[in-house]
Amino acid sequence: MQIIKDKAIVDDHWQHVAADAETIPDGDVILPLALWQARRAELVGRNGGIGVQLEPGDHPEQIAEDLHRFSVVACNFPSFRDGRGYSYARLLRERYGFTGEVRAVGDVLRDQLFYMARCGFNAFEMRPDRSIEDALKAFGDFSVTYQNAADTELPNFRR
Amino acid sequence: MYHYTDIDRTIVQERAAQFRDQVRRRLIGELTEEEFRPLRLMNGLYLQLHAYMLRVAVPYGLLASKQLRALAEIAEKYDRGYGHWTTRQNLQYNWIRLDDVPEILDLLASVDMHAIQTSGNCIRNISADHFAGAIADEIEDPRPYAEIMRQWSSFHPEFSYLPRKFKIAFSGAVQDRAAVAFHDLGFRIVKNDQGEIGFRAYVGGGMGRTPMIGKVTREFLPKEHLLTYTEAVMRVYNEYGRRDNIYKARIKILVHELGVEEFSRLVDAEWEHTRQSALVLTEAEIARVAASFSPLDYDKVTEPVAAFEDKRASDKAFANWVERNTLAHKVAGYRIVNLSLKKPSIAPGDATDSQMRVIADLADHYSFGQIRATHEQNLVLADVRQSDLFALWKALELHGLATPNIATLQDIICCPGLDYCSLANARSIPISDAISEHFDRLDYLYDLGELKIKISGCINACGHHHVGHIGILGVDKKGEEYYQITLGGSASDDAAIGQIIGAAFSKDTVVAAIERVLNVYIDLRHEDERFLDTYRRVGIKPFKERVYANN
Numbered sequence: 001m002q003i004i005k006d007k008a009i010v011d012d013h014w015q016h017v018a019a020d021a022e023t024i025p026d027g028d029v030i031l032p033l034a035l036w037q038a039r040r041a042e043l044v045g046r047n048g049g050i051g052v053q054l055e056p057g058d059h060p061e062q063i064a065e066d067l068h069r070f071s072v073v074a075c076n077f078p079s080f081r082d083g084r085g086y087s088y089a090r091l092l093r094e095r096y097g098f099t100g101e102v103r104a105v106g107d108v109l110r111d112q113l114f115y116m117a118r119c120g121f122n123a124f125e126m127r128p129d130r131s132i133e134d135a136l137k138a139f140g141d142f143s144v145t146y147q148n149a150a151d152t153e154l155p156n157f158r159r
Numbered sequence: 160m161y162h163y164t165d166i167d168r169t170i171v172q173e174r175a176a177q178f179r180d181q182v183r184r185r186l187i188g189e190l191t192e193e194e195f196r197p198l199r200l201m202n203g204l205y206l207q208l209h210a211y212m213l214r215v216a217v218p219y220g221l222l223a224s225k226q227l228r229a230l231a232e233i234a235e236k237y238d239r240g241y242g243h244w245t246t247r248q249n250l251q252y253n254w255i256r257l258d259d260v261p262e263i264l265d266l267l268a269s270v271d272m273h274a275i276q277t278s279g280n281c282i283r284n285i286s287a288d289h290f291a292g293a294i295a296d297e298i299e300d301p302r303p304y305a306e307i308m309r310q311w312s313s314f315h316p317e318f319s320y321l322p323r324k325f326k327i328a329f330s331g332a333v334q335d336r337a338a339v340a341f342h343d344l345g346f347r348i349v350k351n352d353q354g355e356i357g358f359r360a361y362v363g364g365g366m367g368r369t370p371m372i373g374k375v376t377r378e379f380l381p382k383e384h385l386l387t388y389t390e391a392v393m394r395v396y397n398e399y400g401r402r403d404n405i406y407k408a409r410i411k412i413l414v415h416e417l418g419v420e421e422f423s424r425l426v427d428a429e430w431e432h433t434r435q436s437a438l439v440l441t442e443a444e445i446a447r448v449a450a451s452f453s454p455l456d457y458d459k460v461t462e463p464v465a466a467f468e469d470k471r472a473s474d475k476a477f478a479n480w481v482e483r484n485t486l487a488h489k490v491a492g493y494r495i496v497n498l499s500l501k502k503p504s505i506a507p508g509d510a511t512d513s514q515m516r517v518i519a520d521l522a523d524h525y526s527f528g529q530i531r532a533t534h535e536q537n538l539v540l541a542d543v544r545q546s547d548l549f550a551l552w553k554a555l556e557l558h559g560l561a562t563p564n565i566a567t568l569q570d571i572i573c574c575p576g577l578d579y580c581s582l583a584n585a586r587s588i589p590i591s592d593a594i595s596e597h598f599d600r601l602d603y604l605y606d607l608g609e610l611k612i613k614i615s616g617c618i619n620a621c622g623h624h625h626v627g628h629i630g631i632l633g634v635d636k637k638g639e640e641y642y643q644i645t646l647g648g649s650a651s652d653d654a655a656i657g658q659i660i661g662a663a664f665s666k667d668t669v670v671a672a673i674e675r676v677l678n679v680y681i682d683l684r685h686e687d688e689r690f691l692d693t694y695r696r697v698g699i700k701p702f703k704e705r706v707y708a709n710n
Contacts, residue, residue, distance in 0.1 A: 082320065082402055083319065084397060084398060086318075087317055087397050087398060109194060111194075115314075115316040115319055115320075119316050142170060142173045143169060145170075145314070145316075146166070146310045146314070147311055148437045155386075156310070157444035157447070158437055158444075
């Protein structure tokens with residue numbers, strides 16, 4: 001599968017693991033928060049990268065202590081209209097200092113990318129029925145912004 | 160007038176280009192209607208009963224004459240020759256074609272205007288007291304703060320997909336004219352014992368199907384913390400606001416369900432993080448924005464204006480208009496002038512393209528080229544020399560803009576209702592018209608004193624019926640339009656939600672019911688007592704009894 005990462009289209013090697021999975025596959029995996037919490041002791045020592053996925057309602061504070069263990073934190077957008085993930089991304093970056101990959105998954109569409117990138121997402125699993133090449137154009141929608149966010153430390157009035 | 164910087168201008172131009180591409184993708188089918196909908200809504204574009212409706216942002220209701228001319232041009236070229244001023248100080252067009260919207264946005268951008276966030280589940284256009292900067296009872300001009308909020312909230316990356324729409328208002332005067340307590344977030348400028356300026360913050364007010372008066376969460380928020388505190392409120396709302404039920408998604412429900420103490424606790428905990436952030440307002444930024452609303456170059460008038468006083472004494476019609484439609488200005492020798500967009504046979508808030516052009520010209524001649532839109536759906540020339548009032552009045556009369564009925568029964572707030580709106584259950588404009596027509600005698604209107612009638616065509620309450628001294632709500636009863644009457648609401652300092660008087664009235668009987676309500680008032684009032692005050696003194700019972708006496 002291809003995703004957008006750091007504003008380029010790249011092949012993705014991460015596997016999503018379902019919440020009810022009995023065995024966890026080898027390699028790099030993105031786990032639902034509940035699965036991570038339930039099997040944390042077993043997972044800590046495994047080979048292969050670990051990512052965790054937050055659903056709306058899973059506040060990043062719940063993983064703040066463990067963030068150093070994750071290469072990826074994914075935030076799911078079950079619907080693009082549910083904006084909780086935007087707050088989560090900013091908190092991960094700005095409050096909890098997470099420097100790994102923050103990935104948007106789910107109902108991720110071109111017209112939300114500019115906002116998501118500003119909040120700290122740097123990876124995007126685009127909805128498969130839409131052109132991923134076209135989506136790249138969204139990062140250039142605006143050349144200037146007013147607010148501080150994960151991408152800009154200062155609001156425009158302090159820059 | 161706030162003067163756009165290069166950044167403001169670039170953002171508005173880039174927005175127009177972005178939306179042009181979104182429309183293109185919609186028209187070739189690359190975007191489904193479902194995907195396009197939130198995108199167009201965030202740009203003020205609704206699909207209504209008959210056509211697209213485009214809502215243009217007028218931040219805090221302030222317009223330059225060249226902007227009003229551009230709005231007139233749009234009305235003429237792309238609509239049916241008129242625009243409609245809304246209760247959020249915006250202008251909306253009811254007959255827009257989707258293909259024309261990119262052109263319209265370019266035209267708006269050319270005069271530093273846009274339709275950003277006039278709809279959608281984001282922070283909406285910021286509103287403020289329409290007399291800001293001119294009114295005598297002002298503590299401080301709230302517009303610089305409203306402008307700072309406009310900038311911060313425009314394309315806010317974190318708060319553009321909120322549970323529901325989010326409305327913010329500012330008032331800087333002793334009297335609240337911005338209905339601050341009926342906003343998701345409201346700010347009233349206050350001065351503390353040390354003489355410092357700050358805000359009293361109200362959260363969780365609103366109308367709609369569950370009307371609520373905002374709760375005070377901060378008695379004194381230092382001005383530098385306007386944005387840090389707002390960010391905390393927004394983050395709590397984004398996290399905890401309900402998304403399972405559209406009717407329970409507004410922040411007023413969250414505040415109500417958690418209780419204001421628990422809600423405040425969550426906000427204050429979040430604020431502990433945000434108050435240290437780069438969002439703390441600097442004196443330099445406040446001063447920069449305030450300077451943009453540069454003090455107008457008023458004449459120094461120390462003597463009474465003789466010509467004005469003479470005309471006032473000799474011309475009764477002029478005197479009437481001065482008394483009803485103008486207000487004391489903070490600067491001697493000036494007055495604030497209300498242009499009434501209310502009279503029988505005109506939908507409240509409608510202005511034609513030629514009226515808009517006339518108003519723009521009059522603003523240039525008489526009021527520093529600036530116009531205000533009010534949440535009561537009138538327009539204002541805020542800075543008129545007393546010596547010019549007579550000439551201005553003559554010109555306004557010629558164009559049907561001098562009806563001396565501000566704050567009277569005819570000064571009705573009314574939503575577009577079933578004539579335009581796809582949400583409405585009942586017509587509202589014809590009811591407003593019937594009331595205006597039925598009571599169209601100035602001496603009677605004046606005898607009734609201050610009276611606020613507000614009409615909504617559905618429970619969403621765009622016509623603010625909950626806060627009308629007399630509120631009228633259109634309801635659907637088995638396919639028939641009925642009207643429920645409420646009494647005792649107020650949107651001002653004495654904020655109150657009206658009480659339903661009883662069973663709803665058919666469209667043929669509602670005007671007579673209003674007349675009976677007024678007769679009770681006339682019979683029971685003390686001298687110089689407003690309708691609202693009589694109602695508060697005697698309660699709903701006498702009204703109820705007599706309005707339903709023959710039924």
